[in-house]
Amino acid sequence: MTDAVVEVEGLSKRFGAILAVDGLGFSVGAGEIFGLVGPDGAGKTTTMRMLASVMRPDEGHVVVDGIDVLAHPEQTKRHVSYMPQRFGLYDDLTVDENIRFYADLFEVPAELWRQRAETLLAASDMTRFRTRLAGQLSGGMKQKLGLSCALVHTPRVLLLDEPTTGVDPLSRREFWQILYGLRAEGVAMVISTAYLDEAERCDRLALLHRGRLMYCDTPAGLKARMPGAMLEIASPEPRRLRDAVQGLPGVEGVLLVGIGAHVHVDDAAARLPQIAQALAAAGVETTRMETVAPTIEDLFVALLERGEKAS
Amino acid sequence: MFGRILQLLIKELLQFRRDRSARFRLLIPPVIQMLVFGYAATFEVFDVSTAILDQDRTQESRALTAAFVHSSRFRVTLSAATRQQLRDAVERSDAQVGLVIPPGFAELLRKGQTSPVQAVVDGTNSNTALIALGYVGQIAGTFGQDYAQDLARRTGRARGRPLVSVSLEERYWYNPNLNSRWFFVPGVIGSVLLITIVNLSAFAIVREREVGTLEQIMVTPIRPVEFLIGKTLPFFLIGLVEVAITTTVGMLWFQVPFRGSFLVLLAGTSLFLLCVLALGLLISTLCATQQQAFATNFFVLNPMFILSGFSFPIASMPEFLQWLTYLDPLRYFLVIIRATFLKGVGMEILWHQMLALAAIAFGLLAVAVLRFRKSLD
Known part of the structure; x- marks a missing residue:
């Protein structure tokens, strides 16, 4: 693919005797939702963490926008956002203060992040909780706040590691509405999920098993292979x-x-x-x-x- | 870069303002420690309970007993009639000191000879025992000297040895009344600073790891060093404030004189705080949860406290432990803070300690930063 925003090549990670990720390769284009599915222990989270550069791979490359993530982490971090299963929020800061803190770390100008926060909070129906402490939010609201924090710097690549695990169905639907909106904006997304109905919503899917990529295709394409x-x-x-x-x-x-x-x-x-x-x-x-x-x-x-x- | 550090600093102070327990840990323990050590910790020995068995029953033996009764060091709780009574009193801890004036005590004195008196001391608390025994010797010595002088005068020097004695003129510099409070209060300032700041900084970083915000922050463009500066700078400032508060309490409430320069103390405190923050950081890289950090802190801080010379003299420790004290930053800081309080000396004397603190800070920081970077992978 020529317009690939994320390119992964020969990615491997070993934990002791276990090869958690084994020679993984795929690419994700702008405005594409790419799903990683597989049973527990298939290497989904490890892959995500390597893409987000919080874990160093033993072998292989991750290239974002043509820049090698391992060689120049500071340059790519600006355009990438990573949302783990539990987004790291400060329970003793308010919704607004959390968003502001992440905006400041990405050095987003004040008027820009205010506007952005407004839009994001409105989209996830969180506007009326802006002054509430994050610790007092429900699980679903915490994840939506996490997503708002992850998106406040308008990333070009969004990495989501089982973001809707333990989130109620209504919040999940809102969550996916936001993702579709981002797809329209041209954000490249990699999402791992344990919910197979969610996998169906992805543009393309990679089926992982024991660290290896078994199949990679559109949901319809995969079904045709059956x-x-x-x-x-x-x-x-x-x-x-x-x-x-x-x-x-x-x-x-x-x-x-x-x-x-x-x-x-x-x-x-x-x-x-x-x-x-x-x-x-x-x-x-x-x-x-x-x-x-x-x-x-x-x-x-x-x-x-x-x-x-x-x- | 500075923008991000500043934001982290603001966030940290905001969280600190909301965290009641952190504020509690910062203010209450130092004040309690100051009060406890300021009032309770003392090496001085007063009112030692004493049992006296006077088997001589003469004017002289009564005079010796009176010398003990009138001394503020001793409180005569029992005039024993038998040896058994005296023994029981010590065994029941009714008396810490038992004094036996044997028969013939006065007779020997009148002949101008040395007359023995027996002192039985409960040695369970060796420190008190030793000090009490010293006072017994002092009182007995003074009594003997006065008696000999008196005897010589009365008998026209026929009896009572001619007095050739060295008289000791004692002068205690810096703390003329040997007030233990003057010794302890500056020490408490140092040890309380160590404990609170190591705890606060280690917990703050471990909490970020535990909650997952550390990983979240590390995917932003912030560099590890920026994170560490932003994370530790607030505790540096908090540490300075704490020293200011405890020093003020020490000077105004406990009336400990401050004879040195505040700038020298500030320099020493800054270097010491670097060591302490590096230590907190190092502990945080070894621990995944706040509970682990709590346990680790306890095991690290306790030996540091004991080896610092806070109350146990380093010179009395075995050689191996003495070498170990050279690695203890609190050791140097206690010298600095006691010297600035009581001796009023400056950099020209204290530069050794300053240099040692700087070296320890540098070493600890290097190890801590390397370990922190590694712990991110």
């Missing part, structure tokens, strides 16, 4: 359903979902009648059975299982 098909079987007894289906020929995996189960098969047309027959024989009650488009969660499980088998 081999076989996904059957959704609605049933009031999903556990018995799973036991009956698992191990049948052509069944790659079974994932319990709200209404029953998603069954990953190699060929929908051939396997549908076989499964129906097996369920009838086992006496499992079903109300509906059809082919559906896979969700990111299906995909995630299917791809990781395949990756597991390959390695």
Whole structure:
């Protein structure tokens, strides 16, 4: 990609015997939301910390705007913003004082940050809490304040490490509205998330597993890579359903979902009648059975299982 | 650069203003320590409870007893009738000193001979025992001398040895009345400064690490050195204010004379504060939580206090520990603050101590800054 704002190449980090991040490479363009997904311990946070230059990689490069972050950290820091799972706020300072402090560290002129703070706080519905101490805010409000602090210097790159973990759904929606606004402004964003419905909102996704990048594509592209098909079987007894289906020929995996189960098969047309027959024989009650488009969660499980088998 | 340091300084003072416990830690302990040491800590020994067993029962033995009764150093609590009574009194701690005047005490004196008196001292508190014994010797000596003089005069020098004696004219310089308060109050100023500033600065930095603001600040363009300056400068200023307050209390409330120059004290305090802040910083790089910092502070500060010469004389320590005291910045600062208070000497005498403090400050700061940079990775 020629207009890449963030370029990552051969990034590796070792903790003792464990290779936490292994030869990671990807690039993020302006106005793109790039998602990092993977199970716990996949190396998401380590990657984020290296991108933010709070951790030194053992190998590899991170280039922001054509400037090597490791060689010239002071030059790139001005354009990058990092928001960890828990943004570091001063509980004994007010909302305004926190924003002001971070604005001052980035040497944002006073009239500029005031205007910026106004907009950011309005967007996250926080204006009426400006004089409240940060320690007295709820978890969701703290994260929104963190985001305001992280954005007060108008960064070109925003790094978000599981920013919505433990945040209520309403605040999460506001949070994403702000991110979409930033995308329109051309900010490049890297976001790691444990919520797969959030992953679906990203422009592109990187699937991490044990420090390695398994797949990297748009959500639609990733779904297209899914081999076989996904059957959704609605049933009031999903556990018995799973036991009956698992191990049948052509069944790659079974994932319990709200209404029953998603069954990953190699060929929908051939396997549908076989499964129906097996369920009838086992006496499992079903109300509906059809082919559906896979969700990111299906995909995630299917791809990781395949990756597991390959390695 | 200066803008960012200034902002950090403003933020720090703002937080300090809101933090009640920090203000409490700054003001209350120094005042309490000043009062405790100013009033309670004393090496002087008064009113030692004393039991006397007079087996002689003569005019002379009664005169000796009276000398003890009238001394402000001793308080005669028991006139024992038997040795057993005297022994019991010491055992029950009713008496710290037991005095036995044996039969024949007066007879020997009248012949102009040396007459023994037994003193039993409870040695549990060795310091008090030693001092009390000194006073016993003093009173007995004076009594003996007066008696011999009197005897010689009465007998036309036939008895009582001719008096050839060296008379000691004692002059205590700088503290003529040996007032222990004069010794302790300047020391308290130094040790309280050490304890409060190490605590405040170590906690302040560890808290940033614990809450996650340290990492957040490090992704901004601020440089580690700027952060450290902005973070420690407020405590430097707070330290100076604290010395000003405690010095004022010492001079006005406890009436300890200040004979030296405030500028010399300011120079010494500044160098000492650099050491103390570096120490706080160093401790903060070793600790991830404020609780750890609290425990570490305790283990570091206690030996520093004991090795400083605050109350235990360095010259009496084993050689190995004496060498160790050279690494203790409080040792040098106590010399400086006591000398500026009581002796009134200046740089021409104290430059050794100043130089030592500067060297320790430089060493500690270098290690602390290196460790701090490393701890960021």
